[in-house]
Amino acid sequence: MTSTERTTAHDYDRHPVREGFAAGTNFAAATLLLVVSILGVLQGISALANDEIFVAGIDYVYKFDLTTWGWIVLILGLVGPVIACGMYTGAVWARVGAVIIAAVSIIVNFLWLPYYPIWSLVLIALDAVIIWAVATWSRDRADGV
Template sequence: MTHQSDTEHPVRQGVAAGTSIAAGVVLATVGVLSVLQGISAVIADQIYVVGVEYLYRFDTTVWGWTHTVLGLLLFICSIGLMTGTLWGRIGALVVTALSIIANFLSLPYYPAWSMLIIGLNIVVIWAVATWRPALD
C-alpha cells in the first residue's frame, strides 16, 4: 500500500484547487479595488487621513500610483491564475507579496483597508502555494 504525504492528499488538493480558483476571483477583486483606491488617491488625495507620523512617509499621490499599478498587475495575474498558467501562479505569488508590502507601508493612510487587503493577500498566497495542479 502506498503512503501519501499530507501535501499529496486528494482532499487537501481539492480544497487547495478550489481555493485557488476562489483566490483568482479574490485576486481580481483586490486588483480592481486597488486600482479604484489608487485612482481616488491620485484624483482626491484629501480622502486619506494621516494619523501618527511614521518613519516611512510618502505623498498620497505616490501611493495612488503604486496601488493603481499593483492593482493592474494583480488583475492580470488573476487571469493567468484562473487559466492555470505557470506565469499566473508565479506572478500571483510575487505581485501579491508586493501588495502586502505596499499595504503595510500605507497603513498610516488607510489602516482598516490595508489590513483587510493584507489578510486577503495572505489567503491568496496560501491557496496558490499549496495547490499542485499536476496532481489534479
C-alpha cells in the first residue's frame, strides 16, 4: 500500500472544508457572544433604571429582586465583549471564558423565565449555540497543524 492510499483519522480532521468550518464556528461564536452580551447590558440597564417594565406572570419558586438581577446581567454583559475579542484572536482563555459565561447566562436566563419566557428561551438557545461552537472548534485544525 502506498502512502497516497493510506488515509488516517488525522488526515480526515485536516480537511480544508472542515478546517474552514471550524474557524467559522469560532468567529460565529465570538460574534454571538458579543451580541448576547450587548443585549444583556441593555436588559440589565433597563432592569436597573425602571423595574416597572418587568411584569411577573405566575408565581415562581425562584424569586429575587429585579435590581439584583439587573446587576448580574449587566456584569455578565460587560465581561462578554472582552471574551469575544479574545475569541477573535483564538485565545484559549477566551474559549474557556466563553463556555463559562454562556453557561452562567443559561442559568440566569432560566431564572428570568417568569418575567419574559420567550426572550429567556431565545437567549438560552443562543448561549447553547455559543457553547456548541466553542466546543467544536479546534485551533490545530484551523491552523492546519
